[in-house]
Amino acid sequence: MAHLTLVQAINLALIQEMEKNDAIVVLGEDIGVNGGVFRVTEGLQKRFGAARVFDTPLAESGIIGLSIGMAMGGLHPVPEIQFEGFLGPAYDQICSHAARMRSRTRGAFTVPMTIRVPVGGGIHAPELHSDSPESIYAHTPGLKVVMPSSPYDAKGLLVAALREPDPVIFFEPKRIYRAIREEVPEDEYTLPLGVARTVCEGSDLTIVSWGASVVQCMQAIEKSERSIELIDLRTIYPFDMDAVATSVKKTGRCVVVHEAPLTCGFGSEIAARIMERCFLQLEAPVQRVAGFDTTMPYYKLELDYLPDANRVSRAIQDCLAY
Amino acid sequence: MPITTVYTAEIKKISILDEHANFDEKLGDGLIPNDALVRLYGAMVACRHLDEVAFRLQRSGRMGTYPQNMGQEATSLGAAFVLRPDDWMVTCYRENCGLFWRGVPMEGILLHWMGDERGNAMPKPHWVTPIYVPLGTQMLHAAGLTLAAKYRGIDRIACTFFGDGAASEGDFHEACNFASNLEIPVVFVCQNNFWAISTPSKINSAAPTFAQRGLSYGMPCVQVDGNDIFATVYAMKQATEYTRKHGKPYFVEMVTYRLGDHTTADDAKRYRDADEVEAWRRKDPIIRLNAHLKNLRIWDDEKEAALRAKVEQDIADAVARAENITPPDRVDAFDSMYADMPADLALQRDTRQTHSLGQDPSQLPPEAQERAAQLDAAALAQHSAH
Numbered sequence: 001m002a003h004l005t006l007v008q009a010i011n012l013a014l015i016q017e018m019e020k021n022d023a024i025v026v027l028g029e030d031i032g033v034n035g036g037v038f039r040v041t042e043g044l045q046k047r048f049g050a051a052r053v054f055d056t057p058l059a060e061s062g063i064i065g066l067s068i069g070m071a072m073g074g075l076h077p078v079p080e081i082q083f084e085g086f087l088g089p090a091y092d093q094i095c096s097h098a099a100r101m102r103s104r105t106r107g108a109f110t111v112p113m114t115i116r117v118p119v120g121g122g123i124h125a126p127e128l129h130s131d132s133p134e135s136i137y138a139h140t141p142g143l144k145v146v147m148p149s150s151p152y153d154a155k156g157l158l159v160a161a162l163r164e165p166d167p168v169i170f171f172e173p174k175r176i177y178r179a180i181r182e183e184v185p186e187d188e189y190t191l192p193l194g195v196a197r198t199v200c201e202g203s204d205l206t207i208v209s210w211g212a213s214v215v216q217c218m219q220a221i222e223k224s225e226r227s228i229e230l231i232d233l234r235t236i237y238p239f240d241m242d243a244v245a246t247s248v249k250k251t252g253r254c255v256v257v258h259e260a261p262l263t264c265g266f267g268s269e270i271a272a273r274i275m276e277r278c279f280l281q282l283e284a285p286v287q288r289v290a291g292f293d294t295t296m297p298y299y300k301l302e303l304d305y306l307p308d309a310n311r312v313s314r315a316i317q318d319c320l321a322y
Numbered sequence: 323m324p325i326t327t328v329y330t331a332e333i334k335k336i337s338i339l340d341e342h343a344n345f346d347e348k349l350g351d352g353l354i355p356n357d358a359l360v361r362l363y364g365a366m367v368a369c370r371h372l373d374e375v376a377f378r379l380q381r382s383g384r385m386g387t388y389p390q391n392m393g394q395e396a397t398s399l400g401a402a403f404v405l406r407p408d409d410w411m412v413t414c415y416r417e418n419c420g421l422f423w424r425g426v427p428m429e430g431i432l433l434h435w436m437g438d439e440r441g442n443a444m445p446k447p448h449w450v451t452p453i454y455v456p457l458g459t460q461m462l463h464a465a466g467l468t469l470a471a472k473y474r475g476i477d478r479i480a481c482t483f484f485g486d487g488a489a490s491e492g493d494f495h496e497a498c499n500f501a502s503n504l505e506i507p508v509v510f511v512c513q514n515n516f517w518a519i520s521t522p523s524k525i526n527s528a529a530p531t532f533a534q535r536g537l538s539y540g541m542p543c544v545q546v547d548g549n550d551i552f553a554t555v556y557a558m559k560q561a562t563e564y565t566r567k568h569g570k571p572y573f574v575e576m577v578t579y580r581l582g583d584h585t586t587a588d589d590a591k592r593y594r595d596a597d598e599v600e601a602w603r604r605k606d607p608i609i610r611l612n613a614h615l616k617n618l619r620i621w622d623d624e625k626e627a628a629l630r631a632k633v634e635q636d637i638a639d640a641v642a643r644a645e646n647i648t649p650p651d652r653v654d655a656f657d658s659m660y661a662d663m664p665a666d667l668a669l670q671r672d673t674r675q676t677h678s679l680g681q682d683p684s685q686l687p688p689e690a691q692e693r694a695a696q697l698d699a700a701a702l703a704q705h706s707a708h
Contacts (some may be wrong), residue, residue, distance in 0.1 A: 025473065051473060057503055062462055062496030069466015072451070075473065077466075094455050097463070103658040105452050108443040110661070142659055159625070177481035194664060236662035276678035 004184040007177045009151035011156040014078070016188065018048055020283070024162060025070060026053045028063055028116075029081030035092075037082055037120055038177055060086050064093040069113040072101070076162065079188065084171070085128030091136075098167040099142030108304040114161045115169045120212050120259050121306050122175035124299040131296050132211070132260035137169050138237040138269075144193055145236040147171040149214035151184050153234060156191030164193065164215050170205065173212035196240035198247070202229035206247040206319055207312070208270055210236060210256040217257050219309035224316055236266055244270060245277040252283035253322075255315045257307050262290040284322035287315045333533045335545040335577075338552035339564025341605040345478055350552045353559075356620050362551055363615060366395040366608050368633045369419040372428055373582065375637050376435070377611060379588040384645065386600035388435045393549070395419040396607035397513050400554025400576075401481050410471075410480035411450045414457065416513065416580075417483050424448045429639035429647075438650055439658070453594035458484055458491030464508050465501045472506065472569070479507040479565050481558070489535060490526045501571040504537040508571045509561045510536065513548065515580040520593040536573025548576030549607040566657075579605065586641075616699030652705070674701065 004012065026044055028036070032055040035042030045053040056063050060081055067077035081087055081141045087094070089233045098111045121130035138145045146161055146168060148154040154172070161168040199214065203228040209217045210233040221228045229247050233239055254274055256267035271286040289307045297305050334562060338350040355361065373392045379385040391585045398413065398420025406409060411424060418431055425448050432442025434453050442452035454460040464482035471478035488494055489512050501508045511673075512532045529535070536543035546553040561572040579602035581588045591597075598704060615621030656671035657663065663671075673681045683694040 004553045029334065041495035054504070057496070057499050059496040059499065061493050062500050064458060065462025065493055065497065066466040066500055069468075070473075071466070071471025072463060073467040075470045092456065093459060093462070093493070097459060102660070103655070104439050104442050106439050106443040106658050109452065144660075179478060238666060241666065301514075 001013045001183045003181045004151045005178045006151045006154050009155040009184045013155040017162040023076045026078045047229040060090040064090040071113045072109045076112045078114045080116045081262050083129045095140045099140045111167045112165045113167045116173040119171040120173045120300045134236045135266040144168045147211040160190040175212040193235045194238040196243040197232045202227035205253040213257045220312035248278045249281045253319050255287045257289045261293045265290050284319045287319045289315045336553045337547040339550045343610045369395045371633050385436050389585040390582035391416045391418045394578045396551040397576040399547045401558050412468045412482040415453045417659035428645040432644035435550040452701045458488035458494045461497035465506045469506050481509040483511045486514040486523040507565040507569045510573045512575045515578050519584040533575035541573045543573040545575040548578030652692045
């Protein structure tokens with residue numbers, strides 16, 4: 001078993017699934033010879049040829065629109081959008097077509113497609129290279145939205161996404177692309193979409209998080225003397241509310257942590273569901289530690305914007321003190 | 323020589339059967355066999371009659387908003403006539419004539435505009451995509467569908483339709499650019515009908531033609547009289563032969579005119595002159611083909627009456643099929659969202675509620691549970707009656 005980074009785990013998942021399924025075709029900006037700006041698709045073109053792994057013109061709507069047609073035509077395209085900030089031009093194709101095709105044709109046409117998108121801040125990138133738009137897509141019926149927080153999960157979740165008959169947006173937290181290494185089996189495994197992971201068990205308070213924030217949460221938990229349970233949602237839609245509710249019923253207290261702005265961030269949905277499902281067990285109002293409702297600042301201020309272990313710790317203490 | 327010419331181009335226009343039914347024998351002879359010509363005429367008459375029936379259905383409250391195709395029948399029909407049955411035809415919503423030629427059932431189109439998704443469940447053997455409502459997005463899908471065929475080694479091209487308004491959308495340019503650069507065999511057909519709702523085509527393009535937009539992407543381009551079935555067939559033959567042979571895209575501008583309103587929700591008298599419409603009425607593709615058939619002595623009033631009787635009956639039957647379809651099952655709206663239904667969505671489907679106490683009334687005191695059960699039963703009865 002190899003110690004892999006998240007980038008390497010995704011690369012391995014792509015290679016292994018492409019070996020098995022010749023319907024998988026990889027496309028995007030700079031993903032061919034260059035292997036992608038983060039090198040996630042490194043070596044794929046050499047291995048599978050330029051008909052299966054190809055560079056496109058620089059047009060995100062075009063990339064997704066082309067992929068939708070390919071999917072309707074029987075392939076499983078894997079378009080890469082270089083940064084989440086460039087999803088904007090593709091929004092129409094994703095939400096007006098990919099998400100609706102199965103429903104509006106009552107299943108006559110479907111769009112099996114995995115859109116890979118580096119997401120989130122913390123890498124000193126230029127503007128529009130650090131945002132967290134997952135709740136926009138979780139709010140669009142017809143899509144599935146995934147965001148792994150570790151190399152092991154990234155491989156298992158991506159394999160599951162590549163076998164999905166419906167469109168998946170696979171957000172890859174770039175802050176932890178190379179920050180973590182862990183054992184990732186060569187052998188095939190999948191992690192079903194919609195199933196959360198209990199990162200660590202505890203009895204005093206539940207933290208719900210996803211993506212790179214899971215790392216900040218772990219740091220806060222390690223500093224705390226109390227017994228904290230951490231749930232990594234892994235899939236934003238469908239989301240594993242049973243896992244969250246079971247945990248919060250046990251602990252009675254919950255902090256949700258994400259990079260995206262507070263208002264209408266997916267934490268809002270989690271908090272509402274906890275209120276509905278755990279009303280009698282709640283000992284404190286659900287707390288949300290999130291990005292501020294500002295434009296994602298340039299990188300000099302990005303660490304002030306992003307939830308860090310200190311803000312998470314403060315929320316844990318306040319929630320426990322209530 | 324400091325200044326040289328690096329590029330020059332010209333755009334040809336094809337016209338074979340003009341508005342006075344003058345016929346260019348050099349271009350037109352042998353292009354369409356007489357028996358096919360009669361069938362093409364019948365297809366246009368049927369499409370036109372459906373427009374009239376659909377208009378009345380909308381006005382009498384039996385159908386929602388409907389976009390008439392009136393005046394533009396020869397554009398998509400010429401394409402459908404030339405394309406192979408298993409080439410993709412990726413259209414917008416004013417290409418009914420071509421879709422019917424390929425076998426798309428009329429009730430499918432009616433159902434779409436009657437607010438029923440089952441109208442979009444077009445059977446795949448017709449190799450057509452469902453009606454697209456947001457303008458200008460479908461051309462990329464045509465490129466993707468064709469690329470999928472190319473990847474599988476299948477000899478299949480696509481023909482995609484869009485209007486002069488949609489040619490302003492970014493996706494139009496991206497589709498042209500992708501198809502050209504990635505060598506995807508797509509015939510792009512711009513139906514220039516001069517009006518995008520109330521926006522005249524000059525606001526969508528300051529250039530003399532829409533055809534020349536193809537030049538920017540290295541495509542051969544041509545303009546044709548879109549109200550001339552011979553010209554559209556001629557151009558589509560050239561376009562499909564080139565596209566199939568070279569594996570590259572081709573651009574055709576079909577100049578036509580939207581004789582009706584944009585949709586039944588529109589009143590074109592607010593923004594365009596009656597004289598202009600009247601001038602185009604005389605260029606109607608059906609009138610000139612009727613005259614040509616008579617000139618060929620293969621058509622007469624008796625045949626016309628028989629055709630119209632058959633068309634009226636066929637369309638009455640199609641309307642009956644569309645109106646008599648079983649009501650849609652609300653469950654379909656949920657079950658068609660994902661191949662595997664998320665549990666949360668299934669709960670919404672099964673309880674018909676989004677509020678948590680409605681989804682799980684066991685949390686309520688007994689008397690409130692009883693009330694909730696009564697309300698559920700009443701709602702269900704009301705829904706069934708509806």
